[in-house]
Amino acid sequence: MTPEIRALYQEVIIDHGRHPRNFGPMPEATHALEGYNPLCGDKLKLYLQVKNNIVEAVKFEGSGCAISIASASLMSQQMQGKTLEEAKQLFQFFHAMIIDGSTPDARLGKLTILEGVKEFPARVKCATLAWHTLQNALDGKNEVAVTE
C-alpha cells in the first residue's frame, strides 16, 4: 500500500467516523440488535430490513471510536440490496481480510479501506463489532452481541 493510498483510506475512515451514513433509528426494522465492545466501549444498535431474503436497508445508532463507527457506516452501505447469503459471505471476506490477513475479495468493495486495521490488533474488535452484530441479528439471536 503506497503512503498516498494509505492517507486516502485514512481520510475516508475519518469522514465516515464523523459523518456516518445510514445513522439513525429504523422503526420498520425486521431485525434489531445491540452490539458492545467492552475493550473500547463501542456500543451500537443495528437495524435491518429484510424482505424476500434481501437486505433492503441497514441503519445503526450508537457511539464509539472512529473505527467502529466508520466500519458500521461502510458496512451499512455495502449490505444494501444483498441477499442473506451474500451478506454472510461478505462477513467471511471481511473476517478473512482483518483477522487472517488474506487478500481482500473484490466483492468487499469500499470495505477494503479498513484492511489496514489488521495491523492494530486492539482495533480489530472495533472494526468487527457491527459485523458480529449483523451476523447475530441474521441468525435470529436476541442477546447483545459482545466482541469477547
Ligand code: ZN
Ligand atoms: Zn473502538
